[in-house]
Each structure stands twice: as structure tokens, then as C-alpha cells.
Amino acid sequence: MKEVIFYLLIIGAGTGGELCVSRAMKVVGEVKDFRPAALLGVASRALRVPWMWLGLSLMGTAFFALLAVLSIENVSLVVPVTALSYAGGALGGRFFLGEQVTRRRWTGVLLVCVGVALVIMGRR
Amino acid sequence: MKSSGGLHFKTYLLILLMVIFGPLGNVLLGKGMKRIGAASLGTPAEVFNLLSRVLTSGTIWLGIGSLITFFAAYMLVLSWADYSYVQPASSVAYGMVALLAHFMLREVVTPLRWLGVLVICLGVLVVGHTPPRTTEPSQIMEPRS
Numbered sequence: 001m002k003e004v005i006f007y008l009l010i011i012g013a014g015t016g017g018e019l020c021v022s023r024a025m026k027v028v029g030e031v032k033d034f035r036p037a038a039l040l041g042v043a044s045r046a047l048r049v050p051w052m053w054l055g056l057s058l059m060g061t062a063f064f065a066l067l068a069v070l071s072i073e074n075v076s077l078v079v080p081v082t083a084l085s086y087a088g089g090a091l092g093g094r095f096f097l098g099e100q101v102t103r104r105r106w107t108g109v110l111l112v113c114v115g116v117a118l119v120i121m122g123r124r
Numbered sequence: 125m126k127s128s129g130g131l132h133f134k135t136y137l138l139i140l141l142m143v144i145f146g147p148l149g150n151v152l153l154g155k156g157m158k159r160i161g162a163a164s165l166g167t168p169a170e171v172f173n174l175l176s177r178v179l180t181s182g183t184i185w186l187g188i189g190s191l192i193t194f195f196a197a198y199m200l201v202l203s204w205a206d207y208s209y210v211q212p213a214s215s216v217a218y219g220m221v222a223l224l225a226h227f228m229l230r231e232v233v234t235p236l237r238w239l240g241v242l243v244i245c246l247g248v249l250v251v252g253h254t255p256p257r258t259t260e261p262s263q264i265m266e267p268r269s
Binding site: 021022025026028029030031034039042046066067068070071072074075076077078079080083093097099104105107108109110111112113114115116117118119120121122123 | 147150151153154157158160161162163165178184199200202203204206209217218221222224225226229231233234235236237238239240241242243244245246247249250
């Protein structure tokens with residue numbers, strides 16, 4: 001039961017956090033200059049976007065839930081289970097960020113989810 | 125507007141960094157947490173005790189360093205590529221996690237689980253043939269204060 005709560009936190013807070021960070025980075029704009037000073041500027045601009053703070057808080061929550069579940073279960077089970085966030089990610093990308101998710105991409109995401117199911121079924 | 129070839133090269137390079145450092149970070153965290161033992165969060169004292177053991181573990185810090193490298197590459201690529209493209213593309217990392225867990229941590233990975241990993245990688249191949257960007261950055265630009 002404890003593990004299920006941790007998994008829900010990893011998937012829910014992790015996906016929500018990534019969507020917020022993604023939205024913040026789209027506000028910052030495409031990074032074209034990879035010199036350290038320019039990257040520091042990008043980080044500073046990113047930290048002025050509220051979405052980034054919300055995203056980092058959610059990802060921090062997911063991180064500590066990941067640590068907790070890793071103390072109980074094997075990495076080769078935990079990490080693939082967290083891939084259940086793919087369905088949420090594609091839905092979020094489509095409805096929260098307004099991205100066009102093609103049928104082909106949906107097929108790929110579906111295959112990934114089937115793979116995750118097999119990984120869970122492969123538990124000894 | 126960047127040329128499509130340059131955009132793809134930049135995207136693939138950063139996804140490669142993500143695929144290496146993300147799984148390495150997770151495996152190191154797993155190794156560190158297994159040494160610390162099952163998390164018990166019943167009382168504030170137990171939470172504090174767990175946190176202090178986590179924060180003084182060298183393996184955990186190596187894992188955090190790897191994940192920060194992964195995260196930096198991830199954020200850079202998200203500045204131009206779609207989230208729903210990058211997230212599935214980076215799932216090659218799940219194959220890497222299984223390999224690293226098997227060889228570094230000696231975890232038993234059953235044949236069915238390897239099959240699952242293979243199907244995940246197949247899904248990634250399908251996703252990889254879709255364009256990296258479908259929105260222009262201006263579409264969700266917000267006014268800067």
C-alpha cells in the first residue's frame with residue numbers, strides 16, 4: 001500500500017512537474033548559445049517564470065517519493081513502472097501545452113505502455 | 125528558424141546525454157537507498173533520521189549529480205522540442221536502467237521483463253519518426269514582467 005502511494009506521487013507529481021517545467025522553458029524560448037555565461041542567463045530567466053518554481057516543487061516531491069520506493073523495491077522494477085506517466089505526458093502535452101500529438105506518436109506511446117505492463121508482469 | 129537537420133542533431137545529442145545520465149543516476153540512487161534500508165516514515169524522528177542518512181551517502185550524491193546533468197540536458201532540449209516528443213524519446217533510458225541494474229547491481233531481470241523493455245524500445249523507435257516540434261514558441265509565450 002505504501003508503495004502504491006509512492007508510485008502515485010512519482011507519476012502524478014513527476015508528470016505535473018515536467019509539464020510545468022516544459023511550459024516554463026517554452027516561455028524562455030529556444031536555447032541557441034551553449035556558452036556557460038549564456039546558459040547561466042537562461043537559468044536566471046527560467047527561474048523568473050512561476051511555472052518553473054511550481055514544476056521544481058512537484059519534481060522535488062516526486063524525487064523524494066522515488067528515493068523512498070527505491071529503498072523497498074529493485075531499480076529494474078521501479079523505473080519502468082514510473083513510465084506509466086507516458087499516457088499522462090502525452091495527454092498533458094496535447095491539452096496543457098497545445099502540442100499536436102500525431103496518431104503515429106500515440107501508437108509509440110501505447111507500445112511503451114504495453115512494454116511497461118510486461119515489465120510489471122515480469123516481476124518474480 | 126533553424127534548419128531541420130541542425131535541430132535534429134542538437135535534439136539527438138541532448139537526448140543521448142539524457143539516456144546516459146538519467147539511468148546512471150537512478151541506478152546509483154537505487155544502490156544508495158538499498159544500503160540505507162527500507163524507508164520508515166512513521167514519526168518525525170524517523171523521517172529526520174532517514175533524511176540525514178540519505179544526505180550523507182556518497183552514492184546518493186553521485187546519483188544526484190548524474191540526475192542534475194540529465195535534468196540540464198532535458199531542460200535545454202525542452203526549450204525547442206515538444207514535451208510529448210522528448211519524454212517518449214528518452215524512454216530508451218528504460219533499457220539502459222535494466223542493463224545497468226543487471227550488470228551493476230546484479231538484479232535478476234526475468235525474460236518477460238526484458239521483453240517489456242524491448243517493447244518500450246520499439247515504441248521509442250515509432251515515436252522517434254515524428255517531428256520534434258509542432259508548436260511555435262510564440263504560441264504559448266507569456267508576457268515577461
